[in-house]
Amino acid sequence: MSQTITIDGQEIPYEEGQTIMDAAIAANIYIPHLCHNPEYEPHGSCKLCTVKVNGRNCSACTFPAMQGQDIINHSDDLEHDRKRITQMLFVEGNHFCPACEKTGNCQLQGIAYYLDMHDNHFPHFFANREMDASHPDILIDHNRCIFCNLCVRASQEKDHKNVFAISGRGINKCLIINSKSGKLKDSELDINDCAAHICPTGAILIKRTGYQVPIGQRTYDQHKIDEISLAKEHKHHD
Amino acid sequence: MTDKLKVATTSLAGCFGCHMSLLDIDERMLELAQHIEFDRSPITDIEHCGPCDIGLIEGGVCNSENVHVLREFRKNCKVLVAVGACAINGGLPAMRNHIPLEDCLNEAYIDGLGVENAQIPSDPELPLLLDNVHPIHEIVKVDYYMPGCPPSGDVFWSFLTAIIAGQEPSLPYELVHFD
Numbered sequence: 017m018s019q020t021i022t023i024d025g026q027e028i029p030y031e032e033g034q035t036i037m038d039a040a041i042a043a044n045i046y047i048p049h050l051c052h053n054p055e056y057e058p059h060g061s062c063k064l065c066t067v068k069v070n071g072r073n074c075s076a077c078t079f080p081a082m083q084g085q086d087i088i089n090h091s092d093d094l095e096h097d098r099k100r101i102t103q104m105l106f107v108e109g110n111h112f113c114p115a116c117e118k119t120g121n122c123q124l125q126g127i128a129y130y131l132d133m134h135d136n137h138f139p140h141f142f143a144n145r146e147m148d149a150s151h152p153d154i155l156i157d158h159n160r161c162i163f164c165n166l167c168v169r170a171s172q173e174k175d176h177k178n179v180f181a182i183s184g185r186g187i188n189k190c191l192i193i194n195s196k197s198g199k200l201k202d203s204e205l206d207i208n209d210c211a212a213h214i215c216p217t218g219a220i221l222i223k224r225t226g227y228q229v230p231i232g233q234r235t236y237d238q239h240k241i242d243e244i245s246l247a248k249e250h251k252h253h254d
Numbered sequence: 255m256t257d258k259l260k261v262a263t264t265s266l267a268g269c270f271g272c273h274m275s276l277l278d279i280d281e282r283m284l285e286l287a288q289h290i291e292f293d294r295s296p297i298t299d300i301e302h303c304g305p306c307d308i309g310l311i312e313g314g315v316c317n318s319e320n321v322h323v324l325r326e327f328r329k330n331c332k333v334l335v336a337v338g339a340c341a342i343n344g345g346l347p348a349m350r351n352h353i354p355l356e357d358c359l360n361e362a363y364i365d366g367l368g369v370e371n372a373q374i375p376s377d378p379e380l381p382l383l384l385d386n387v388h389p390i391h392e393i394v395k396v397d398y399y400m401p402g403c404p405p406s407g408d409v410f411w412s413f414l415t416a417i418i419a420g421q422e423p424s425l426p427y428e429l430v431h432f433d
Contacts, residue, residue, distance in 0.1 A: 106343070113432035114339055114403035115346055120433065129430050134399035135342050139392050142344075142351040231433055240427060 021085040023067075030081035037065060037077040040089070041249050046242035047089050048098055048130065050105075050123055050216055051164035052077040054249050056173055059165045062105075064098050064127065095131060102128050103137040110145060110159035111217075117226030118218030120234025124162060126241035143187065150201035153223055154212050161191050161219040171211035179205045191219070258288075259307040259418060262331060263295040266320040267347045267387055268313025270296070271404040272338040276310075278407030286411075289418045303330045308417060311396075312337045314344040315388045319381035328394040333417065336396045339403040339432060341389065348387040355385050398423055402431045 018029040021036065023045055030039035035058060040047050051062035060078035067076045068088040076089075088094065105111075105124060113119045145158035163182055168191075171179040183192040195202035205212060212220060231237070235244055265273060273296060279286065294303040303309070309331030315321055328334055339345040350358050364372045390396055400409050409429050416423040 110349070110352075112339070112343070112346060112349060115349065116433075125432055128432070129427060132425070132427075132430065134401050134425070134430070135336065135391065135396070136389070137391075140343060140348075140389060142348065142386060144352045237431070 019081075019083045021081050021083075021087060023087045024089050034081045035077060036067065036069070036074070036079050036081050036085070036087060039081045040076065041246070044246055044250050045089065046246050047076045048127060048241075049077060049245075050127060050162065051166065053166055053214070056166065056169040059169065062162070062164060063101055066094065066097060066101075068094065098127075099131045099133050100137065102131055102133055103135075105162050106136045107138045107140045109141075109143060109161060112159075116160065116218040117221055118160075120231055120237045121229075122218055122236070123216035123241065126236040126244070129236055130241045141187070148193070148200045150199040151203075151205065152201070153207040154200060154205060155221045155223055156191070156193075156200055157219055157221070158191060159219075160217045162217055163189055163191070164216060166214045166216065167191070167211045167220055170214040171205075171209065174210040177204045177209065177211070179203045179209075179211055259290045260293045260305070261290045261295070261308045261310065261414075262293040262303045262306045262327060263297070263310040264312065264323055264327065265296065266311065266313035266323060266341070266390070267316035268338065268340050268345075270312070272310075272312035272341075273297075275338075275402075275404035275407055276410045279411045280407070282407075282411055286414060290414070303327055306331045307333060308414075309334045310337050311335065311341050311390055314340045314347055315384065315390060315393055316347055317381040317383050321384075321393060324390055324394055333397045334394065335398045335400060335413070336390050337400045338405055339401065342391075342399055342401060343389050344387045345403065348389075351386045355383060359383075400425075403433055405429075406431075 020027045020029050021039060023040060028039055028043035037047055037052060041054060047065045047067060049065040051059045052065060058077040060075045063075060065076040066073050069079060069085050113125060119125065147158065148156040165182060168180040168182060171177050179194050181192050181194065182189060184190050193200055193203050207222065212222065263273065292298045293306050294300045303326050309327040311324065311327060311334065315324060336342050340347060359374045363369060363374045400413055402409055406429065409425065412425060412429060413423045
C-alpha cells in the first residue's frame, strides 16, 4: 500500500525518505523555489518553497513527506509571503535587470514574473558589492548573489573542488573564493565545472556567451518558471 | 471635455525612453485622446501640475528638483504610477550609488578624458545632486507600477485603458518584464 500526502486537495504518493518537494516534483506539482535543485542536497535557505503542512509553515525542500500530511501550496497568504521574500532578495542585492546579461534567463526574475511582482516594495540597500572578472572564462558579479549556496554545493558535491563558500553574516555575508588571492583566476574553477553553470541569477556568468540569445526570446520571456522547472526537474526524477 | 481624465507625466532621472514607449501605442493615441487630456507633461510643455487623475513618473530621484517635482505630482494626482525600471528601483542611474558622489563628479568634470577647462558645475540654478539615486516609492506613496526598461506600448495601453474603464489595472504574464 503506497503512502500518500495531499497537496492543495490532490492526493499524491510518496516514498520513504522523500521530502515534500521530492514528492511534489514526482507528481508534477510545482512548488516555487530558488535555492533548491534536486541534483543537490537541499539547503532550505530561500524559503520560497514555504508551504503550510497541517497548519504550520515548513520549507518543502527540507521537510520529510509523512503519511496523511495536508499541505497547502497555493493560497493568497503564501503567494503574498513569497512575493515579499522575492522583493527582499531584490533589495538586498543590486539587481538591475536591464544591465544584466542573464536577464530573461534568470530564475530570480522568473520567480518575480511568476508571482506577478511589479515593484520591490522595500527600501533598497544599495549594498556595496564587488565584481571579479579575473578568470579568463568566468565572471562573478557579487551584486547579484542571493546566497542560495548552489555554487558551493555544486563545487563540493559534483566537482569535488570546494571552490566556493559563504562567509560572514547579515549585511556582511559574502560569497568567498578558495584561492590564496581570493580571486577566481587563482582558484581551481574551470569552465566545464557544474559550479560555473549552476547560478540561478546573473552572479556567475560564462564570459562571451551573454547575448547569444536576444532579449525577448529568452527562457522566461517565453515560458513561466513553473513549466520550465517541472520540465527539467520532473524529468530528473524519472 | 470635462469628463476626460487628466493625465500628467514627467521624467525625473530617466532617459525619456518610457515617454517614447508611450508614443509606441501609435494610432491608439487617437482613441486615447478621446478619453484623456494631458496636464503637465513634456508633450504639452505645461510647467506645473494642476489637479489630475493620473500621474505617470518616469525615472528615479537623483537631485533636489526631482524631489520637488515628485511631491508636486503626488499632491495633485489621485493615482500615481511608477513607470519603468528607474522609477521602480533607481535603474541604471542608481548604479552610481556605490561610488562616492565626489568621485563621480571628478570623473565627469575634472579627470575625464577630453575634459577642457575642468571645473565642477556650481551655478546656483542647478539642482543639487543627492548622494544616492532613489526609487520613487522611497519618497512618496506609489499606487501602481509599470515594470520594464521601458514598459512596452502595450503595457501603457493595458494600464490606461483599464483605468479609463474604471477597472483595477493588471498585466498578463507576457507584459511583465524587468528589461
